[in-house]
Amino acid sequence: MNKKIIVAVDGTAGSGKTATFNAVAQKIGYEFIDTGLMYRAFTLLCIESKIDFSNKEQIIDTLNIFDFSVKNGKPYLNGKEVEKRIQENDIVEFINYVTPIPEVRKFMIKAQRAMVTGGGYIEIGRDITTVVLPDADLKIYLDSSVEARAERRFKQNKRLGIKNNNFEEIKNSIINRDEQDFKNGLKKVEDAWLIDNSNIPIQDVVNMVIDKIKELEGK
Numbered sequence: 227m228n229k230k231i232i233v234a235v236d237g238t239a240g241s242g243k244t245a246t247f248n249a250v251a252q253k254i255g256y257e258f259i260d261t262g263l264m265y266r267a268f269t270l271l272c273i274e275s276k277i278d279f280s281n282k283e284q285i286i287d288t289l290n291i292f293d294f295s296v297k298n299g300k301p302y303l304n305g306k307e308v309e310k311r312i313q314e315n316d317i318v319e320f321i322n323y324v325t326p327i328p329e330v331r332k333f334m335i336k337a338q339r340a341m342v343t344g345g346g347y348i349e350i351g352r353d354i355t356t357v358v359l360p361d362a363d364l365k366i367y368l369d370s371s372v373e374a375r376a377e378r379r380f381k382q383n384k385r386l387g388i389k390n391n392n393f394e395e396i397k398n399s400i401i402n403r404d405e406q407d408f409k410n411g412l413k414k415v416e417d418a419w420l421i422d423n424s425n426i427p428i429q430d431v432v433n434m435v436i437d438k439i440k441e442l443e444g445k
């Protein structure tokens with residue numbers, strides 16, 4: 227019986243981490259953890275709590291009332307399902323106030339590490355290969371051009387009926403999030419497999435990754 231492994235994935239905003247690795251996890255029977263949902267849900271809680279985002283102490287204090295869970299693949303904030311809400315534009319507008327705060331990252335990293343209790347997990351984010359799961363069996367860094375990412379997000383927002391869907395605003399938002407993510411430590415580590423999917427259909431990326439996981443399971 228092949229042994230399931232731990233897969234850690236980092237990558238730039240909108241590069242396709244969720245769509246690609248959710249599909250991989252479903253096809254091979256792995257648990258899928260999207261750590262970005264936690265940061266988005268926490269940012270929503272800060273918005274709903276009407277805190278002053280320039281006041282770090284208020285953001286840190288909000289951790290005390292932050293209860294996050296995933297049920298049937300959907301994110302829940304303090305018992306309320308928030309899957310579509312946390313993809314709205316105001317989340318991205320405020321998230322860069324939240325993600326650089328060490329106390330917030332420490333809280334999230336502890337929770338994200340505890341979710342992976344052995345083989346059979348795929349965890350995605352910005353600091354998974356570097357901080358959360360540095361000993362993962364397979365590390366992947368997913369990237370695409372800014373143009374490709376903006377185009378995809380624009381089309382995705384249209385499909386989801388997200389309000390105020392503007393291509394240039396999306397492109398600038400991606401550039402700003404990249405800038406903050408790199409400041410927060412996003413990088414391709416030496417032992418990570420770089421996949422640039424700018425011109426690779428998602429299904430081909432899914433198949434490439436599954437082949438690699440199967441190879442490593444058999445070792």
Ligand SMILES: Nc1ncnc2c1ncn2[C@@H]1O[C@H](COP(=O)(O)OP(=O)(O)OP(=O)(O)O)[C@@H](O)[C@H]1O
Pocket residue numbers: 237238239240241242243244245246262378379381382423424426427428429431
């Ligand atoms: N290889 C690909 N070719 C074309 N479109 C893709 C590819 N991979 C993903 N997409 C599409 O790009 C969009 C963004 O993908 P996704 O939301 O999975 O990115 P992400 O990295 O998880 O984003 P975020 O960092 O904001 O959470 C989705 O519409 C997805 O279907």
Ligand SMILES: Nc1ccn([C@@H]2O[C@H](COP(=O)(O)O)[C@@H](O)[C@H]2O)c(=O)n1
Pocket residue numbers: 239240261262263265266321325350351352353354403406407410
């Ligand atoms: N491990 C992580 C995951 C995410 N972030 C920040 O949260 C933002 C939202 O994440 P998405 O994957 O849904 O885009 C993201 O832009 C990062 O700034 C993080 O810092 N660490």
